[in-house]
Amino acid sequence: MSITKNLQDIQEQLPENVTLVAVSKTKPVSDIMQAYKAGQRIFGENKIQDMVDKYEEMPKDIQWHMIGHVQRNKVKYIASFVTLIHGVENFKTLKEINKQAAKHDRIIDCLLQIKIASEDTKFGMSANEASEILQSEAFSELKNVNVVGVMGMATFTEDQEQIKREFSFLKNTFEDLKSQQTTNSNLQVISMGMSGDFKLAIQCGSTMVRVGSSIFGVRG
Numbered sequence: 001m002s003i004t005k006n007l008q009d010i011q012e013q014l015p016e017n018v019t020l021v022a023v024s025k026t027k028p029v030s031d032i033m034q035a036y037k038a039g040q041r042i043f044g045e046n047k048i049q050d051m052v053d054k055y056e057e058m059p060k061d062i063q064w065h066m067i068g069h070v071q072r073n074k075v076k077y078i079a080s081f082v083t084l085i086h087g088v089e090n091f092k093t094l095k096e097i098n099k100q101a102a103k104h105d106r107i108i109d110c111l112l113q114i115k116i117a118s119e120d121t122k123f124g125m126s127a128n129e130a131s132e133i134l135q136s137e138a139f140s141e142l143k144n145v146n147v148v149g150v151m152g153m154a155t156f157t158e159d160q161e162q163i164k165r166e167f168s169f170l171k172n173t174f175e176d177l178k179s180q181q182t183t184n185s186n187l188q189v190i191s192m193g194m195s196g197d198f199k200l201a202i203q204c205g206s207t208m209v210r211v212g213s214s215i216f217g218v219r220g
Contacts, residue, residue: 003034006215014209018202021065023194023212025050029057031216036062044086044210048074055081067151067210069123072096080104086151086191086210089113089123091133094145101144109148111191114173116152116166124152127173134177134185142184149189149207150174154197163197167204174205 007022014020021044024032032043032054041061045051046068055064055078063083070087079100088094088110101108112133115124125133133139134147152170154163170192178187193201195214202209 003031003216004038006217007035007038007040010211010214013199015202017207019189019208021067021191021208021210022215023067023210024054024216025068025212027212027216029054032058035215042083044212048077051082052077070097076100076103079106079108082108084109084111084148084189086111087113087123088147089125090129091136091138094133094139094142094147098142098145107144107146109146111149111151111189112147112177114150114152114170116170116192117155118162119155127169127176130173130177131180134180134182140182140184145184147181147185147187149187149191150177151191153194154192154201160200163200164204167192167197167201167206171205 011020021042022035022040024043025046042063042065044065044067051064064081066078066082066085068087070085070093072093075096085097085108097108097110112130113124114127114130150170150173154166171190174187174190181187189208190206191208192206193209195211198209198211
């Protein structure tokens with residue numbers, strides 16, 4: 001298994017307007033460096049401490065994306081360098097990101113995580129909650145966050161029609177939110193699709209896919 005070859009195979013399948021986040025969670029630096037040497041610069045981690053450790057060890061032109069559940073009390077550890085936080089599931093988290101970003105004089109890009117799956121294990125807010133946040137006065141006062149889009153995780157199922165419905169719902173939610181965006185939101189990104197379903201996600205309008213096992217192999 002060649003990480004370089006896997007990466008090239010995936011990249012060849014992506015349209016120009018789709019960004020690849022190489023999901024490097026649980027992977028050693030040596031593996032991630034193979035992808036880096038093959039030209040990949042955007043990596044996704046789901047644990048803040050792992051991201052901090054890898055950030056310190058690896059080249060500084062890497063864009064680190066936080067793709068997992070965001071623990072508010074740990075945002076401070078990544079606020080100085082994180083490029084994009086995918087999993088913002090409520091206003092309290094946005095507020096904390098804003099607070100920590102201000103300490104570093106940064107504006108941190110965020111995605112609102114919309115719950116599109118039928119499983120209770122998936123995090124996220126409803127489309128209505130996302131709309132209420134973007135319209136709220138409290139949100140307009142957050143000067144150090146920029147909501148640039150939405151993220152969603154489909155149900156873990158073999159039913160392609162169900163996955164398609166969930167992805168289409170996220171695309172429609174994005175369009176609705178985009179029509180009502182405010183000063184500190186600039187919606188451009190739809191982060192959906194992983195190793196098993198990224199092609200379907202792209203058909204449904206995804207602009208950013210999170211691919212791990214198809215690049216690095218199944219988590220050992």
